[in-house]
Amino acid sequence: MHxxxxxxxxxxxxxxxxxxxxxxxxxxxxAYNGEEALDVMKKEDIHLVLMDIMxxxxxxxxxxxxxxxxxxxxxxxxxxxxxxxxxxxxxTVGADDYITKPFNPLEVSxxxxxxxxxxxxxxxxxxESRSITIGSIELNDARKEVLVDxxxxxxxxxxxxxxxxxxxxxxxVFSPDQIYRKVWGQEPYGSENTVAVHIRHLREKIxxxxxxxxxxxxxxxxxxxxxxxRAK
Numbered sequence: 001m002h003x004x005x006x007x008x009x010x011x012x013x014x015x016x017x018x019x020x021x022x023x024x025x026x027x028x029x030x031a032y033n034g035e036e037a038l039d040v041m042k043k044e045d046i047h048l049v050l051m052d053i054m055x056x057x058x059x060x061x062x063x064x065x066x067x068x069x070x071x072x073x074x075x076x077x078x079x080x081x082x083x084x085x086x087x088x089x090x091x092t093v094g095a096d097d098y099i100t101k102p103f104n105p106l107e108v109s110x111x112x113x114x115x116x117x118x119x120x121x122x123x124x125x126x127x128e129s130r131s132i133t134i135g136s137i138e139l140n141d142a143r144k145e146v147l148v149d150x151x152x153x154x155x156x157x158x159x160x161x162x163x164x165x166x167x168x169x170x171x172x173v174f175s176p177d178q179i180y181r182k183v184w185g186q187e188p189y190g191s192e193n194t195v196a197v198h199i200r201h202l203r204e205k206i207x208x209x210x211x212x213x214x215x216x217x218x219x220x221x222x223x224x225x226x227x228x229x230r231a232k
Contacts, residue, residue, distance in 0.1 A: 002116055005040050007031040007060070008052035008078055013101075017050060020105040021112060034058025038066055046071070048116055050099075052078040053090065061090055068094045072157060074115035078103075091194060092201045094156045097184065111186065118185040132167045134226060135215060137206055139167055148206050158183055159202045162195075166216070166226040175223035199224055 002025055006017050009032050018028050029044060031037040033055045040046065049067065053060040064075050077098040079087045087098050097111055131140040138147040141164065146153045155163065161183045166174060176195040180188040203210040217227050 001025060001027055002047045003027045003029065003045055004112065005029045005031060005037060005044075005046045005049045007034070007037040007049065007055070007063070009033055009055040010052075013052070013078070016103070017108065020103070020108045034060060034063030034066075037063050041067055041071065046073055047119065048073055048112060049075045050078055050112075051075055051095075053087070054080075061093065064090065064094055074119050076111060076115060088197055091158070092156070092197055096158065097186075114184075114186040132164075134167055134170055137163075137167070137215060139164055146206070153205050155202070155205060156198075158198055159205070162198055163202060163206070163226075166224065170226045173219045173223045173225045178223065195224075 004021060004026050006014050006021075006028060007030075008014050008017075011032070014030055014032070018030075021028060029040050029046065031040050034051075035058045037049065037051065038058075041049075049064075051060040051064055055063075060077060064077075067073070067075065074096040075094065077087060077090045077095045078101065079090075079098050080101050090098065096115055099108060099111060131138055131142075133139075136149045139145075140147075144160065146155055146160065146163065162179060165179065165182055166172075174182075176192040177188045179195050180186075199216060200210070203213050203216055207213045207215060215226055217225050219225060
C-alpha cells in the first residue's frame with residue numbers, strides 16, 4: 001500500500017485526481033494548501049506527493065522546499081500551461097516531475113506509478129561503498145555526497161543522479177532522452193529542455209566557470225558527457 005498526498009486548492013481537482021488514482025494499492029490523503037500538506041507529511045508516512053504550484057497561504061514551491069528538508073519522496077508538480085517558469089523552478093529545486101492541467105487520466109496514473117517504482121527500487125538497493133573521483137569532483141554513492149575540492153555540494157536528487165550516471169562512464173555521450181529515461185525512469189516527453197535545465201544548474205554548482213565547463217561537456221547535436229581526461 002502506497003500513501004499518496006494530493007495537494008491543490010481546487011477541491012474539484014483533488015476529487016478528480018482521487019478518481020484517477022482510485023486503486024487498492026493507494027491510500028490517498030488530501031490537502032488544500034502548502035501548510036496543510038506539511039501537516040500531513042509530519043503525521044503520515046507519505047510515499048509520493050502531487051502538489052499544485054499556485055495555492056493560498058503557502059505555494060507549492062515553498063511547501064516542496066520544506067518537504068525536501070524532511071523527506072526525499074517523489075514530488076510531482078501540478079501546473080498550468082501558463083506556469084512554465086514556476087515549473088522549471090520547481091524542477092531545479094527538487095521536484096521529480098510535473099503534470100500539466102488539464103490532466104490526462106492515463107498520464108497521471110503512468111507518472112505516479114513510474115515515480116513510485118523508481119523510489120521503491122532506489123530505496124531497496126544496498127548502498128555501494130565505492131566512490132568515483134574525476135578531477136576535483138568526488139562522488140560517494142554510499143553517503144550520497146558530492147565533494148568539489150573537498151567542499152560539500154548540495155545537489156537535488158535529479159542533479160545527483162545525472163552526475164552519477166555520467167561520472168560512472170566518463171567519456172560516454174548521453175543524449176537527453178537517454179538521461180531522462182535513466183534518471184526519471186520513464187519515456188521522455190519534452191525531455192531536452194528538462195535535462196538542459198538540470199545540466200545548467202549542475203554546472204553552476206560544480207564548475208568554477210559554468211560558461212566554460214571543465215567537466216560536463218556538450219557534444220553538439222548528440223548530448224552530454226563528463227570529460228574523461230579529468231579522471232584521476
